[in-house]
Every structure is written in C-alpha cells, then in structure tokens.
Amino acid sequence: MIRLAVIDDHKVVLDGLVNLLNSELEFSVVYSNSNPLTIDFSQLPKIDVWLIDIQMEGIDGIELSKKLLNLTPDYKIIFLTMHRDFGIARMAKDLGAKAYLIKNIDKIELIQSIKSVDEGASLFNLSDLNKSSQIGDLNAKFIINDLTNRELEILQHIVGGLSNQEIGDRLHISPRTVDTHRTNIMRKLQVSNVASLVRVAISNGIKGNI
C-alpha cells in the first residue's frame, strides 16, 4: 500500500485526483488539502508519496516541498503542474523532488509514475520542457499583486514598448521618477533587465498599454 498526500488549491482538481487515486487498490490517499497554508506539519499521518501542484495561492509547491523535505527528507515528492517550464523543473529536481509531471498526462501514466517513484525512480523529462523560460517566473503572479497601482500602470506602459521618457510624458512625471518606479518593479519581480520584465509581465497576464 502506497500512502499518498495530494495538495492542489483547485478544489475540483483535488477531489478528482483523490477519487482517481483511491480507486487504485495499491493506493490510499491519507491526506489531502486545497489550502496549503493550513497544513499542520505536526499532525501529518505517515506518508510515502506527495503529489503537489506548483502554482498555488499563498505558498507555491516549491516552497512547500522545501518545508516538507526539511521535516522528512524521505518524502517522495511529485509535482503535477501546468507549467511546462524547464527552469521550474530544474528547480524542482535540485531541491530533491522525484518527478515533474505535466497535468495533461492520462490516468495510466499518472498511476505508473507514482508507482515508479515509490520504487525509487526519478522522473524528469527535461527535454520536453520549454528551455527559454527562467526561474523566477513562478512567483511573479503573487508578486504582481504586491505592485502599487502606479507601478502596475507603469508596468503596462513598459509592456506597451514605451521608454522612460515616453512614460514620463504620458503620466506627467519625470523620466527619472519613472526609472525609480521601474527599478522597484524589477526588484519586486526579481528580474535584472527590462526584456525579462516584459516577458514575466506578459506571462502573468499583464496587458500592454500602447
């Protein structure tokens, strides 16, 4: 019997996964939670394999896994995510997770993967993933919520291809002030150049203001 824990902040997905996994004779889902912030680490049952979503409200799967592995290095962690992202997969592998699965896999693949991981396999098919993306995109969504209205406004202009001077002209502030805002935004989104800033903004649904 493989004891499973499933964490996904989408309730329907979570319920579906739990049902699907419990219908397997060899699996027993002993823990599931759709709000990772409420996990009580001191009250966990014995768990062999964790199935964890990556992008979640409050705490992302990567951070959660770090905590779990700190607590119990024997945990076998599988990420089940929509992010076809080389950088994130790399990060997952480096922190000691056992598998990185994309959510479009079918039931049989999922079940087989869990069994393999339980037997000690490591499943990272990094060549399938998008290499051009970078570590750092993952948390941007949460951080974009931390931007002030002014910063968001300026970010939309940056995505729209405007220079500091042009943004300053539109908003009736000095280019230097725009530059300060831009520096702050870049720091918050953890990027080091404007091109990356644009990429992260677009991938998080920021609409350009042309």
Added chain:
Amino acid sequence: MAVKHGISSIDDDRIKKYNEILVDTTMEIRDLSHSLMPKSVSKSGLKLGLADLFERSQEIHNINIAYRYDLEISLAPDIQLNLFRIVQELLQNAEKHSKCTEINCQIYSVETMIILIFEDNGIGISESNSEGIGLISIASRVETMNGKLSIESNENQGTIIRIKFSIE
C-alpha cells in the same frame, strides 16, 4: 606642383582619395548586401533566422544572448527583412562597441502593435557615437515601416532599444 607639394603630401592626398573610394565601396557593398534577403530568413522565416543569427554570434563572441519571439501572426516578407537587418545591425553595434556580456532580444505584439526590445548590459551609447551609420540605417528602416525608434541609454548601465510599428 609636385615639387612644391613634396612627395609625402601627394601620397597623403592619394591615400585620402583611395580611402574615400574604399569607404564608398564598402558602404555600397553593405547597402547592396542589406537589400538582399538572407538565406536563413527566406528559408525558415524571421523567427528561426534570428535564432540562427544569435547562435552564430554566441559562438564567436563571449556574449550571452536570450531571445524570445512571441508572435502568432506571420509578418510580410519585407517587414521580416527589415526586422532581420535591424536586429543584425543592433547585434553588430552591441558586439563592437558596447562591451556587453548579455543581450536580451524580444519580439512580441500588443494588439496590432509589433514591439521589438533589444537590450544589452554594456557601457551605453554616448552622445558622440549615437549618430553612427548603424543607427541611421536602423532609423531609416523603422521609418519605412512608419514605426517608432527609442533609445534609452545611460553610461555603464546598458542600452535599451525599442522599435514599435503597427501592422494595420
């Protein structure tokens, strides 16, 4: 006359003249070559043509290049050629003058606007060298597309070049 001028002065004049011819010829060859569609672009399109360009550049220079092409629509051949030449010129400028270690090139769209961002982390463009032939040819290409060119540069803080044009 020759005696009056002295031999070295005649040589100087000639050298000057030859030099002018040489510069003219070089520029004409350059203009001609720039009006031709590079094989990589005509064969596989702008996206892959640029990828090829960057890859070759990375093999020669010690510059890390990140490149992202995010356009769903396919651009008209003359626009593809224009953009290719612009990026080629920007790349050459960066390689030759900027002393950068990183280049970030991104092409994407917002509504019907195509936006190109070319950014390096080099020494920046100063007033004295901003009128170079490279930038002039870029500016004229941008103009033919009714586009806008902006250059944002501070000493030792890199350069961001943005080119925008509408495809409607």
